[in-house]
Amino acid sequence: MGDVADKIAYFQAITGVEDADLCTEILAAHGWDLELAISVFTSQNHHPVTEYASEPTTSNTPPTSTNQPPAETGLIASGSGGPPGLAWKIITLPFSIISGSLGLISGAVGLGVWAAGGVLSYSLRMIGFNLGRNGESSSPLVSVSASAVEAMSFVNSFDRDFGSIRPSFIAEGFMDALQRSRHEFKLLFVYLHSPEHPDTPMFCERTLCNEALVAFINENFVAWGGSIRASEGFKMSNSLKASRFPFCAVVMAATNQRIALLQQVEGPKSPDELLTALQRVLEESAPVLVSARLEAEERRNNIRLREEQDAAYRAALEADQARERQRQEEQERQEREAAEAERKRKEEEEARERAAREAAEREAALAKMREEKLQSLGPEPAKGPDVTQVLVRFPTGERKERRFQCSTTIQSLYDYVDSLGCLEVEKFSLVSNFPRTVYGSEKLALSLKDAGLHPQASLFVELNS
8 A cells, every 4th residue: 555644544443543643653763654554553562461362352242143234344343452551642632633534535536546547457458458667558357356366375475484383274265265165164263373473483383283183174164374564465354343452252154245253263272262262153053054054955956856857848848849740751752753653543543544544546547447448449340251359368357248340459458458457457468379379568459359369359358566
């Protein structure tokens, strides 16, 4: 904190000293080192009070305090430092009023500038502008909160100074650690570390690093630690109203983003004393933790049941949809097959009708052709010297006989055979035996007399392949 007014305001909030001039003198005497001034002031302020020094303040708030109205800081905490003497207050009252007013105004202005700067910086980072200290663009790093960096720095520093046998401090910010304890249904053990306090090394080595105490804390609590020289540790010392160090507290998450302070232990304590205090608060808070765990388990079971019911409903719906699709596909397949069968039936019926029609047409054409050929033959002549008697034998053994004029051509004999309708084929030949003579197309124009068939002839029909 670089602003003098802010340092004075924080010093007043921690120590309870209302006189701004006195705070200024104390801070100036310690080189404006806020942490050193607070540490020296709190240790010197409590030494004259023998009873208070021998019995550090320990307040115990039952778990049901989560339903009590929380303080404006978001914590239910108690304890503060003692104010200076009455005579000094009366002497410095006018200056206190003026200086306090100026300090309040300066603090409000500084807080507003700090908040505006933070919002502007965050907005620039969100739109891609990440500027370094000199205004140069710097490459984005892994997103780690400042509170997490401070927590990791505290853990590393503690390990370096006192070894690795310690509570398993979470390397996260305070609110993250609080949420972790809430999810694990445990209380949060808080240790505020004051490096300059004379009681700190002895407390850390003999109490906080005691193996039995460490095992108990790690098993039953989520542990978080912070140095009051760091930003978040300093803010937590203000919120928890830490008036003496070493300082330990047990807190838990309450409603409306509040924090319930269940136990605080200030000043040096032996491992047994701190263990007894932690056991007592753990026993008192057990019903609340068990109830919260059961409620969470019930919520998880309800969610799992709803998910299972939703999954079963979706599976049943998908099965119904699959069956409906299968039914529709089967119905469409049957409709396609029926349509195809109907199409084939119609085609076959049309083919039969066309074949019957064509056959009828052919038959009609043949009948017409026979009739025309029969008409072309004229009436059968009577017997006479110019009349030839012709006998025609068919492959079936049937015989037909007719008289023709000897001048009639061989073509007329073919027309006569066609007009009888005794053959199913159109191509045939008239053949005579002894000697075998075929009266083919080259002899169609010959007369019966010229062909040697007068006065009588016997011919048989030979089908052409």
